[in-house]
Amino acid sequence: xxxxxxxxxxxxxxxxxxxxxxxxxxxxxxxxxxxxxxxxxxxxxxxxxxxxxxxxxxxxxxxxxxxxxxxxxxxxxxxxxxxxxxxxxxxxxxxxxxxxxxxxx
Numbered sequence: 001x002x003x004x005x006x007x008x009x010x011x012x013x014x015x016x017x018x019x020x021x022x023x024x025x026x027x028x029x030x031x032x033x034x035x036x037x038x039x040x041x042x043x044x045x046x047x048x049x050x051x052x053x054x055x056x057x058x059x060x061x062x063x064x065x066x067x068x069x070x071x072x073x074x075x076x077x078x079x080x081x082x083x084x085x086x087x088x089x090x091x092x093x094x095x096x097x098x099x100x101x102x103x104x105x
Contacts, residue, residue, distance in 0.1 A: 024074050026067035026086055049087045054094045068092045 026047040033040055046066045051058075055065035067086045069077055077086065 024069040024077075026069055026077050026083070047083060047086075049089055052089045052092060052094070054096050055089075057096045065089060068094070 027044055028047060029042060029044045031040065031042055048064045049067050051063045051065045056063055067077075067083075068089060069086070070092060073086065
């Protein structure tokens with residue numbers, strides 16, 4: 001399960017299309033050295049964008065979603081293409097699937 005949306009009666013999950021084995025999410029990271037003890041810290045964050053029509057069902061309170069990348073976009077992301085070029089995620093194939101009703105949990 002990747003994303004969950006709880007309503008009064010149902011839990012939805014936003015998932016990649018079942019025929020797709022893997023998918024990537026755009027992210028940023030940072031390396032930080034603590035000056036007090038010289039320990040090394042790595043931090044990571046997923047980059048978010050406006051929700052596409054499928055993710056609006058799952059995450060309708062904030063209407064946002066991670067920047068899900070298709071195969072062709074993965075190298076472009078890693079090679080430093082402008083992040084604004086990845087804002088529109090309407091072409092990304094996702095499904096919203098009912099996982100269970102809250103009473104079944």
